Amino acid sequence: MSTTNQVAISAEGLVKKFGTTTALAGVDLTVPTGTVLGVLGPNGAGKTTAVRILGTLLRPDAGHATVGGFDVVREAPRVREIIGLTGQYASVDEDMSGHRNLVMIGRLLGMPRAQAKLRAAELLERFELSEAGDRIAKTYSGGMRRRLDLAASLVGNPSILYLDEPTTGLDPHARNGVWETIRNLVLDGTTVLLTTQYLEEADALADSLMVFDKGRVVASGRPAELKAQAGRQTLDVRPAEPGHLERVAAIVAEAVGVRPTVDVVNAVVSAPVPDGTSMPIVVRRLDEAGIAVTELSLRLPSLDEVFLALVGHAAVQDTAVLEGAGR
């Protein structure tokens, strides 16, 4: 039984087809209790389908999955008691106030009216929605809507939470707010499965990552491992004086060993680097030369770049995965 206690979500060989399109082509995943799994991938990669199967909203065509030790098909009612679902598909009622939405869910979960109201007020306060609580949800901003969605999925105090692209379409401020909330939930011991299109988000929140493409897992591991697999980061240096661009370029070239690109318009020098080890050298040389900089940063590859890198070798990896599955 110890494995049941330690593994919150486990899936083997999940397959789901919609007509002729294959949304999931055999996905395995494991999420240890109390950790965050980030599922990364572009639109149509199968992320949402996986979440819907694990959330008991869809039946897999093949394979099986357990959540909290309960089978998602045969023991779906038990699974529903321990999960919370938030995302593009499980939404609040836009025509009701935030408060009423939460009270309704509390009542559906069997709370007496007074308790449901108390719980709603508690959650509204926790998500900084108390003032907007009596307004109908249609009038909320994007960030408020996501916070209400999150609150709605937490009414029953679930131990496992699915977040399907929780920050897509949010501005950076609202996104940071949602991230903060998710971190607090994890601190409280909640297991989280998070799908996202943003590498940055997965990197900020997840303990481990899986990259989906066309219904398959093309890469998985800890964020640092994946980034190493995805390849180079970019070192950006922006001198305070645009006149120093050439000297900065020379310093970077010497430290990194690669001729950097000089963007004259934005006054920034960029060089591809395998990791951050060259950064202190660049800093020291700049200091010695007495050149002030306004920006010195290591930039992660964009999702596009990661994808090119990962799906690029996927042609080789795929066969390995398929052979593994066939055994």
Next chain:
Amino acid sequence: MSTATLEPVAAHAARRSRPFAWVEQSLTLAWRNIVRIKQNPEALADVTFQPIIFLLLFLFVFGGAIANGGTWHDYLPYLLPGLLVQTVVFSTMGTGVGLNDDFAKGVFDRFRSLPIARVAPLIGAVLGDAVRYTLSIVILMTTGFILGFRFQNGVGNGLLACLVVLLFALSLCWIWVWLGLKLKTAQGVQGIAFLVMFPLTFGSNIFVQTGTLPGFLQSWVKINPVAHLVDVMRGLMLGGPVEKPLLITLAWMVGLIAVFAPLAIRAYRRRT
């Protein structure tokens, strides 16, 4: 921020043991629909202004012509019971459109991810809409009374007529629940609904006596459940034979529920 203040998971386990939880859940979801009506009164146009406008139009535009030498005063007692049926039958369509909308917006996925009875959201939607149907009955009857309509067969029978048409609506609406779950868009539901509604209501004895219709249409009226329901309405409100049309209407109600409620529930379980 700590879970220590939150309800322990054990409370959920206790919930499972309550045998009538599904009734409470359905009522909670019916309450949701009523709250939505209160917060979105413009969505009620189909059960408020539409019946009034229909009544006024048919009464004043066609009344003189149809009343065969009489005036709209003479047409009102004939028209109102029929129009009541048409109004309520039309408002059942909104049930399917609303359900489809709930699915499209993801509200139903929220319900389906909660540990509640599978049928509760459907029953809740239908019960909530019973309030809309009732409202349309009250509005149309009130307008009728202002224009001079009176129950000629006792108030009790008149109210019984209103109850029968309400129950008919609650049976008929399962067709729209089913289609609302089957079809992709609300527009699709509405399109098919109108296709079915027009022959059912206009191809009937609502506006004119069956005898004035050509032969093939008379055969249709004989099997049209709406026409039998209209006979029940007129019988109860104005006096006349009730038993036979009432039996036929009850049979239709049972049949509609027996066929379309299971289909709807199946579509609901399968909808992905």
